[in-house]
Structure formats: C-alpha cells, structure tokens
Amino acid sequence: MTAPARTHTSAELIRAEAPVLAHNYHPLPVVVARAEGTWVEDVEGRRYLDMLAGYSALNFGHRNPVLIEAAHRQLDRLTLTSRAFHNDRLAHFAASLARLTGLDMVLPMNTGAEAVESAVKVARKWAYEVKGVAPDRATIVVAADNFHGRTTTIVSFSTDETARSGFGPFTPGFRIVPYNDLAALEAAVDETTAAVLIEPIQGEAGVVIPDDGYLAGVRELTSRKGCLFVADEIQSGLGRTGTTLAVDHEGVVPDLLLLGKALGGGIVPVSAVVGRRDVLEVLRPGEHGSTFGGNPLAAAVGSAVVELLETGEFQRRAAELGVVLRDGLAALVGKGVEGFRARGLWAGVDIDPSIGTGREISEGLMREGVLVKDTHGSTIRLAPPLTITADELRSALAALEKVLAQGV
Known part of the structure; x- marks a missing residue:
C-alpha cells in the first residue's frame, strides 16, 4: 500500500x-x-x-454556493478566449453591471490596480480629445493618504512612503490635496485637470469617512470645472457600506466608477471601469486591452455577483x-x-x-x-x-x- x-x-x-x-x-x-x-x-x-x-x-x-455553481457551470463550457474573439457571456455581464450602477458602458479588467490604471488612461485621453488640454499636459487631482494600488504610476501619487520609497522615478501629472477638503480641491483644479480621483471612503487609511456633503461637493465642483469625477469603489463598493455603492449615500453618480475585489466573488480576479458612454468611447481598437479582461469565467462569476446584489x-x-x-x-x-x-x-x-x-x-x-x-x-x-x-x-x-x- x-x-x-x-x-x-x-x-x-x-x-x-x-x-x-x-x-x-x-x-x-x-x-x-x-x-x-x-x-x-x-x-x-x-x-x-x-x-x-x-x-x-x-x-x-x-x-458562496451561488457563485461556486456559476463558476462550475462555466468551467465545464469555456474559460478563456482572449478579446481577440467575442464570448457568449460578456455582453450580459456588461449590461447587468451598467444597469446596477446606473451608468452606460463597461471596460472589463482583472485587478483593482488595472482598473485604476485604465481610468487614468481614459481620463487623460478624454482630456486631450474632448476637453482640449494640450498634449501631455493633463493633470489628475488625488487625495492624500489614498490607496489605489501598487503599480509604479499609482504609487507615484501615494503619500505612503512605504509604498513609494525605492520605486522612483515617478510618473508626473498628479496633484495631491488633503482628503475631505473641498477648498483645497477647488484650488488644485484648473484648465489642465482631466479628473479628480478619490475613494469615497479611504480604506487603507483606516476607513476614513468624509463629512456629509463632501462627495456631493466633489460632484458639483467637477461638473462646474469641466473635469471627470472618478470614484474608486474597489473596496467600498458592492454592498459593503449598506448601499450598492458608497457614493449612493449622497446620491452621487460619478463619471467613471472603479470596481473590483467583490466583483469576482472571491473566486477569480475581476475588475471594471464603468462609466459614461461619451467618456469610455474615447478608447478605440488597439489603444488599450487585457488578455484576461472580460474572460468568460470572469463574466459568468461577475454576472452572478450582480444578480446577488440586484436582490438588495x-x-x-x-x-x-x-x-x-x-x-x-x-x-x-x-x-x-x-x-x-x-x-x-x-x-x-x-x-x-x-x-x-x-x-x-x-x-x-x-x-x-x-x-x-x-x-x-x-x-x-x-x-x-x-x-x-x-x-x-x-x-x-x-x-x-x-x-x-x-x-x-
């Protein structure tokens, strides 16, 4: 034996x-x-x-048995095509996620950091093609004590020296202001500003919740100044705070919404940039992509996650x-x-x-x-x-x- x-x-x-x-x-x-x-x-x-x-x-x-069953069903059929081909699960996933969030279009990715990087690229391209910012002059305003990921561009606008030290030179084009400070935000936004990128609640900083009215103020300011409001809800979104999204507590709809983590149901990495059609349509074939982004297994699990959330x-x-x-x-x-x-x-x-x-x-x-x-x-x-x-x-x-x- x-x-x-x-x-x-x-x-x-x-x-x-x-x-x-x-x-x-x-x-x-x-x-x-x-x-x-x-x-x-x-x-x-x-x-x-x-x-x-x-x-x-x-x-x-x-x-979760519902999500495990969705994954098993898809594993028996198809797991990956790459985006070189269509797959039969992606349209349903994108439509249901857009409907859940009240936005128009979805850019599927894998990790949270990829969603943030994608949003940075989209915001800059929108600034050049729609807003008319001079080439390579676009800026993005972010908050101190943020946590948006670990890539070199993202740690370029971190204020956490543990995340930054030893990883320079850093990517330019970011302005850092105190979190929960509308006056400082207003002073930092100018004609070069493509977007304001913030977490509606700062998770890594210690679950820092802004004052009532701050998110509504960010929405008003970005609309008035002609730049995008990008909300990073990778940790705060999808039910965590008692609403589908943390911005829902103030009835705010961002121009771009970043989701991840729970979107994959603890089974596969799934993330997405969800946004306005006129913003996401600045991307054209060949300008951005991901081999695994929007794969059939991710789309199947993500769709099942959306169905769980649709019940409330x-x-x-x-x-x-x-x-x-x-x-x-x-x-x-x-x-x-x-x-x-x-x-x-x-x-x-x-x-x-x-x-x-x-x-x-x-x-x-x-x-x-x-x-x-x-x-x-x-x-x-x-x-x-x-x-x-x-x-x-x-x-x-x-x-x-x-x-x-x-x-x-």
Missing part, C-alpha cells in the same frame, strides 16, 4: 515560504486550508471567524448589521478603543497605543479565533463577509473586548 501523504503543519508551511516567496507581505501566522461562509480553517483544523473578507473580495462569503439582500444586511457593529464598538470606547469610524459592515478601529499596536491586537484576536488586519499604527480594520450573522458579529466584538482587557 502507498503510505498516506504527510500533512505539513502550519509552522512548516510558513518556514517553507521564506526561501521561495518574495518577502513583500507580513501575514499573520495562520495557514488557511479550507473555508466556508464566514469561517476559515487552518491545516491543524483550528477554525477562525473571518473579519477581513479579503479586503472586501469576499463580501458574499467564502465559497446584501445591502440590507450590511446596513442592519452595521448598527450591531457600531453599537458594539461604541461600548468599547474608553475600554481600549480610542475611537472608530464605521459605515455598514466596515470599520476602522483606533486602539489605545499603550495596549498594543494594530499588529499585536490582530495577533491577539487570532489567538481568540478571529482574523482581522491592522493598518497604520494601532488601527485595525473590520470588514466581515456580508453573510455574517449578528451572533457571529457579537462574538467577534466580545473577542476584541477580551483582548483589550488582557492586553498584549
């Missing part, structure tokens, strides 16, 4: 990564082997409640359970939590630095069977799958209370 294959421990698998993987991440020391819904399991069989959901890529939970169930769950999250965090203010920002099922929680760093709190929660992720300093982010139950959410908050009380 053949001896059964040896099962490696978490520690062995973590050690095995070091010599063969680039060290561009510092993950928590948990090795996930299986997952279902809101729970993951490591190689030893320990279970953890996922309170990160892949930075919103898993909005609908791990291995997940938006309602995020809104209703968001009250549980906010109330639970409010009860911890002064008990190790210095403050928090929350919208829907998304929160940035500022921990008293005397108790521990965000990393240390995350490690403490891991030991309690709850997975979260730290960001700058002593801030942690909470973004569970929208399928989480109220009891599961309360248990995560109870674990946080215990870790804060014990200290690290």
Whole structure:
C-alpha cells in the first residue's frame, strides 16, 4: 500500500515560504486550508471567524454556493478566449453591471490596480480629445493618504512612503490635496485637470469617512470645472457600506466608477471601469486591452455577483448589521478603543497605543479565533463577509473586548 501523504503543519508551511516567496507581505501566522461562509480553517483544523473578507473580495462569503455553481457551470463550457474573439457571456455581464450602477458602458479588467490604471488612461485621453488640454499636459487631482494600488504610476501619487520609497522615478501629472477638503480641491483644479480621483471612503487609511456633503461637493465642483469625477469603489463598493455603492449615500453618480475585489466573488480576479458612454468611447481598437479582461469565467462569476446584489439582500444586511457593529464598538470606547469610524459592515478601529499596536491586537484576536488586519499604527480594520450573522458579529466584538482587557 502507498503510505498516506504527510500533512505539513502550519509552522512548516510558513518556514517553507521564506526561501521561495518574495518577502513583500507580513501575514499573520495562520495557514488557511479550507473555508466556508464566514469561517476559515487552518491545516491543524483550528477554525477562525473571518473579519477581513479579503479586503472586501469576499463580501458574499467564502465559497458562496451561488457563485461556486456559476463558476462550475462555466468551467465545464469555456474559460478563456482572449478579446481577440467575442464570448457568449460578456455582453450580459456588461449590461447587468451598467444597469446596477446606473451608468452606460463597461471596460472589463482583472485587478483593482488595472482598473485604476485604465481610468487614468481614459481620463487623460478624454482630456486631450474632448476637453482640449494640450498634449501631455493633463493633470489628475488625488487625495492624500489614498490607496489605489501598487503599480509604479499609482504609487507615484501615494503619500505612503512605504509604498513609494525605492520605486522612483515617478510618473508626473498628479496633484495631491488633503482628503475631505473641498477648498483645497477647488484650488488644485484648473484648465489642465482631466479628473479628480478619490475613494469615497479611504480604506487603507483606516476607513476614513468624509463629512456629509463632501462627495456631493466633489460632484458639483467637477461638473462646474469641466473635469471627470472618478470614484474608486474597489473596496467600498458592492454592498459593503449598506448601499450598492458608497457614493449612493449622497446620491452621487460619478463619471467613471472603479470596481473590483467583490466583483469576482472571491473566486477569480475581476475588475471594471464603468462609466459614461461619451467618456469610455474615447478608447478605440488597439489603444488599450487585457488578455484576461472580460474572460468568460470572469463574466459568468461577475454576472452572478450582480444578480446577488440586484436582490438588495446584501445591502440590507450590511446596513442592519452595521448598527450591531457600531453599537458594539461604541461600548468599547474608553475600554481600549480610542475611537472608530464605521459605515455598514466596515470599520476602522483606533486602539489605545499603550495596549498594543494594530499588529499585536490582530495577533491577539487570532489567538481568540478571529482574523482581522491592522493598518497604520494601532488601527485595525473590520470588514466581515456580508453573510455574517449578528451572533457571529457579537462574538467577534466580545473577542476584541477580551483582548483589550488582557492586553498584549
């Protein structure tokens, strides 16, 4: 008989990564082997409640049965053609996504960074061909503390030195203003401005929510000044904040909308630039593309994601359970939590630095069977799958209370 294959421990698998993987991440020391819904399991069989959901890529939970079934059906038929040919799933995906967002056309891509890069190219081309900006003079205004991706152009307008240091020379053409500051934005926009690119809620910065009226102000300003409003909803969109899009909280419609993460249902990378017809039509054959963008498998899963959102169930769950999250965090203010920002099922929680760093709190929660992720300093982010139950959410908050009380 053949001896059964040896099962490696978490520690062995973590050690095995070091010599063969680039060290561009510092993950928590948990090795996930299986997952279902809101729970993951490591190689030893320990279970953890996922309170990160892949930075919103898993909005609908791990291995959502509807999305898994859509993927299986497509895997049995067709996975890739490239855009050299048409496929029978792409038109339906584009039409349904445009309908869901209230916009006209879709430029399908794969990763969030690709969507941002695509929007930068589209905005510049629109500025030259429609607005009449002189060649190579277009500017794009962005916000400080942004996170739009990791490519060289995107880190060119980051204010995070960890993301920038050592990667220059940087791409010109960007102006950085403080987030949530309409006066500064107005001063930065001029006749060369192609677009204002912002996150309606800044995720990596710690779930920073702007003042009421800020997004409406950006929309009014960009319309008045004759430039595009590009909203990066790669993390904030598709149900996370209790509405389909974060801009929906102010009834704002951008000219270009950037989606990703949850659009692939936690199964395949899917992203898109969704926008006005007259803006996206500046692209002509050969000027932009992606071999995998809009592939049949991505289109099938993306269409199933849109169908889930069309019911409104997940938006309602995020809104209703968001009250549980906010109330639970409010009860911890002064008990190790210095403050928090929350919208829907998304929160940035500022921990008293005397108790521990965000990393240390995350490690403490891991030991309690709850997975979260730290960001700058002593801030942690909470973004569970929208399928989480109220009891599961309360248990995560109870674990946080215990870790804060014990200290690290």
